[in-house]
């Protein structure tokens with residue numbers, strides 16, 4: 001996994017609540033056996049016109065001034081609905097490194113920690129400020145300090161130390177768990193047998 | 196200190212880690228399906244890893260399976276996912292209920308049906324409706340594909356222990372009101388994110404009186420309220436359901452005495468309690484684009500409160516103040532892991548017996564598993580459905596999500612026994628209205644929803 005420490009980037013505001021994983025990546029794009037290539041279909045139903053399948057110029061991701069932004073600012077309960085990890089892969093593949101929402105569905109949140117997508121929770125008043133930043137401006141997401149900074153503003157966020165450690169060091173979960181192999185074995189010996 | 200059932204099961208499965216932090220939890224059973232597993236197996240291969248306990252994993256194909264001729268998969272990628280799962284399970288020595296096998300079905304239907312799902316277990320699957328298995332008094336939740344890979348490699352998972360909500364469900368259901376209406380009613384009242392960050396336990400006299408299939412319907416849809424899992428204390432109903440199933444414990448007596456330790460000491464042990472009386476509960480119908488956008492059949496659709504409501508009304512082509520009996524139903528779907536079990540089909544068939552669905556309606560009946568299909572045919576349900584004008588299909592997820600050829604056309608209103616009415620869920624532009632099997636059956640006959648408590652079907 002790629003390390004994440006400090007990110008300096010523009011912001012894309014998508015201030016809706018309850019954006020579900022079907023909206024993030026519709027099911028017709030799940031039929032794949034790879035982890036990459038989902039970015040072009042991110043937010044598909046909003047991004048492309050229903051009839052012609054051309055880019056919808058009104059949708060923020062299609063506006064040229066937002067092309068480079070790596071930070072998504074959004075509403076409450078982001079990533080609700082289906083458990084598809086493709087939602088996280090699509091966000092990552094598109095180029096997002098950070099999502100800033102009011103809250104997340106549990107499954108989406110866990111998926112984000114596995115794939116190096118930093119999912120930050122901030123209250124609405126902070127997000128409203130971030131969402132109003134002009135497209136050409138950049139903000140700083142500083143993971144070691146657990147801060148989001150923009151000009152005079154500084155918003156602190158919390159993150160579990162374990163996830164933070166993983167992000168900063170780009171660690172693979174399975175390798176970490178393998179360190180507990182002896183304990184897992186010992187546990188398995190104690191499982192009751194009903195046969 | 197008083198403990199919940201959830202605390203007790205959780206505690207037994209902790210391998211390492213402190214409360215409040217992510218803890219390493221042992222997984223007794225992982226269920227796999229073709230959509231969320233290929234990348235997990237690929238990950239193992241890339242790193243040259245093995246499956247730690249093939250015997251604690253079980254796979255089937257369900258999402259992509261065509262329901263007319265299961266062997267004729269026209270979509271190349273669907274076909275590829277299905278073939279990939281067959282190869283992966285073979286390479287790694289995992290049991291598979293493959294295409295056409297007698298055990299095949301929707302993953303959350305076959306786990307309980309085979310007796311794999313048991314009390315006191317931690318069960319995971321790369322699918323949010325894994326919550327279904329909590330009906331047996333287990334901790335069961337959906338996970339992502341990286342977690343699937345992690346469980347394959349280590350038979351464990353990192354999780355932070357959630358808080359608990361106890362939902363006290365009490366009272367007697369009126370005729371025509373079902374488990375589906377209870378969970379829809381709870382979500383409509385409490386909202387689609389009331390359960391975020393919580394493990395839910397349902398308890399109370401209404402729950403005790405339910406059979407296992409009703410309990411599964413309830414736990415299945417708790418995810419639509421944001422909760423990651425829902426559970427119900429195992430009791431004699433649970434034990435009787437498991438006994439004699441294919442993978443039931445050899446020594447049931449020993450198993451039952453072990454399972455009996457899993458109960459909540461007192462409702463005080465929950466972090467939060469919700470009270471839900473079902474005495475006055477009416478059948479529910481969803482009008483909008485999330486399961487919380489639902490009303491009792493006799494109530495008008497609510498006023499527009501926010502942008503989300505406005506968008507939902509635009510999408511479904513309905514107006515605030517209208518009622519569910521005004522929705523022009525053109526498509527009907529019986530099936531899914533919420534209401535695709537035998538008792539659901541029996542209820543729907545009872546309504547449809549000696550009747551005919553309204554002209555111009557397409558109605559699919561899709562049993563949750565092959566076993567259910569066989570049993571239903573044995574008691575003649577297939578005939579009742581066919582004579583009523585419905586299509587009797589092969590088992591699978593079908594039009595619950597339209598990943599296979601079964602889709603609801605754009606702009607068409609579908610009365611559906613499934614669990615999600617998200618925009619586009621049943622097919623691009625489809626308009627889903629969730630309801631119980633009895634309500635959906637009545638809607639098929641009338642071409643609109645009716646109050647099955649009052650109107651003669």
Ligand code: SF4
Pocket residue numbers: 257258301302303322324531532533591592595596613614
């Ligand atoms: S029936 Fe529907 S909800 Fe259930 S597993 Fe299949 S697609 Fe998911």
